[in-house]
Amino acid sequence: MENTPKNFGLIGVAGYIAVRHLKAIKDTGNILLASLDKFDSVGILDSYFPNSDFFVEFERFDRHFEKLKRSGTKIDYVSICSPNYLHDAHIRFALRHKAHAICEKPLVLNPWNIDALQEIENETGKKVYSILQTRLHPEIKKLKEKIKNGPHDKKYDIDLTYVTSRGNWYFFSWKGDIQKSGGVATNIGVHFFDMLGWIFGKVKENIVHLSQYNKAAGFLELERARIRWFLSLDINDVPGEIRAEGKRTFRSITIDGEEIEFSEGFTDLHTESYIEILKGNGFGLEDCRQSIETVYTIRNATPGGLKGNYHPMLKKIL
Numbered sequence: 130m131e132n133t134p135k136n137f138g139l140i141g142v143a144g145y146i147a148v149r150h151l152k153a154i155k156d157t158g159n160i161l162l163a164s165l166d167k168f169d170s171v172g173i174l175d176s177y178f179p180n181s182d183f184f185v186e187f188e189r190f191d192r193h194f195e196k197l198k199r200s201g202t203k204i205d206y207v208s209i210c211s212p213n214y215l216h217d218a219h220i221r222f223a224l225r226h227k228a229h230a231i232c233e234k235p236l237v238l239n240p241w242n243i244d245a246l247q248e249i250e251n252e253t254g255k256k257v258y259s260i261l262q263t264r265l266h267p268e269i270k271k272l273k274e275k276i277k278n279g280p281h282d283k284k285y286d287i288d289l290t291y292v293t294s295r296g297n298w299y300f301f302s303w304k305g306d307i308q309k310s311g312g313v314a315t316n317i318g319v320h321f322f323d324m325l326g327w328i329f330g331k332v333k334e335n336i337v338h339l340s341q342y343n344k345a346a347g348f349l350e351l352e353r354a355r356i357r358w359f360l361s362l363d364i365n366d367v368p369g370e371i372r373a374e375g376k377r378t379f380r381s382i383t384i385d386g387e388e389i390e391f392s393e394g395f396t397d398l399h400t401e402s403y404i405e406i407l408k409g410n411g412f413g414l415e416d417c418r419q420s421i422e423t424v425y426t427i428r429n430a431t432p433g434g435l436k437g438n439y440h441p442m443l444k445k446i447l
Contacts, residue, residue: 135159135407136203138194138228140219141210142183143168146233149399150208151177156400157407162197162204165190194226204228206406213316214309217242224253231258231406235319236417238311240425243414250414258411262398263324265405268391272384273328276353285329287356287384290442293317294364294377300342307428313345315424318360321382322349323420329354332423337430338439339447346440347427359440366442 137154141147143166151173154161161178164171169185184190194204207223209216209232217237223230224246236259237243246257263269276285295304303309310316326332330352337347344361364372367379382389405411435447 132158135205137161138190138204138207138223139164139210140166140190140207140222141212142166142174143171144210147210148173150210150231153400153403154178154208156397157403159206159407162202163190163193191222198226206231209233212303212309213238213311214303217246220246220257221249224249224255224257227253227255229256229258229406231260231403231411233260234323235311235315235421235424236414237421238315238425240418240422243418243421247414256411257414258406259413259417260399260402261320261323261327261412261416262395262402263320264327264412265398265401266391266395268389269324269328272389276328283353285354285384286386287325287329287354287382288440289321289325289356289358289360290379290381290440291317291321291359292361292363292366292379294367295343295362299362305342307342311424312340312428313343313360313362314340314427317362318345318358318427319420319424321358321360322423323417325349325354325356326351326419326423329356332419335423335426335430336437337427337432338434338436338443340427340430340432344446345427346443347430348438348440349423355438357438357440359442366446 137159139150139161142164155177161181163182165184165187167185171183174181182193184193197204204226205228207228207230209219209230211219213235216232220230220232250257299305304316332351334350339346343363344366346359349356349358364377367377371379380392435443
């Protein structure tokens with residue numbers, strides 16, 4: 130990595146995930162020149178980049194980039210933490226300004242957006258990187274090595290259960306609008322589908338059993354795994370004994386009945402992602418393709434109900 134600090138812009142600086150990007154930019158010794166958000170509750174900037182210019186209007190942010198360019202100041206990277214449906218447009222903005230883009234998951238909502246962005250990459254010579262930090266988790270890397278070095282003709286049976294309960298606010302925000310967030314499987318599931326595909330290979334079959342505004346479930350067959358998955362925002366899906374402890378989240382991944390534990394260790398993975406991106410080793414457009422195709426298929430599928438190899442949680446719901 131070069132010692133010369135890189136200049137960053139950041140879109141969506143008021144969002145909850147933005148602080149991890151602010152920390153990553155600072156931890157890697159770089160500079161945030163300008164940031165944008167329609168909301169102005171951005172006091173967090175004082176802890177990282179108090180001298181960063183801040184804008185609440187995209188047009189003025191765009192103009193500022195133009196002025197910086199004409200004054201000889203180059204923006205090297207734009208970090209994108211905006212709502213899912215705006216990622217594609219904001220990535221295009223970064224590339225048009227001859228900056229690399231670093232974007233949160235999901236990179237885009239539709240598979241064909243990846244093709245279009247590849248064309249713009251080729252035109253501009255700049256890269257689009259996605260934050261796929263789960264791939265960098267030490268326990269997940271160990272699991273990948275274990276599967277890689279295990280019997281090549283073995284197909285693993287996996288149950289994925291993730292309940293992260295949300296209050297009423299969620300469904301009145303952009304996250305509750307399937308056209309803007311992509312729905313439950315996209316908004317809270319895409320990183321799981323990415324991680325599982327990274328380890329267990331290409332998608333062979335993708336079946337949806339349940340699709341509601343606050344939960345979804347299905348069966349995903351990969352080259353080396355059969356996966357029953359259940360994703361929910363409903364606190365009633367948190368197991369009773371967990372709720373009794375005052376907890377609102379439940380996560381479980383079992384492989385052939387054995388629990389895989391990776392709840393801890395996420396704190397610095399954005400910084401690690403940035404270190405790799407700045408070396409030119411980040412995850413690009415093709416790395417995202419399968420997970421984007423997977424959640425797009427789920428979003429547009431007709432649910433089949435209690436048929437075939439379904440997740441056991443569905444017996445309590447359907």
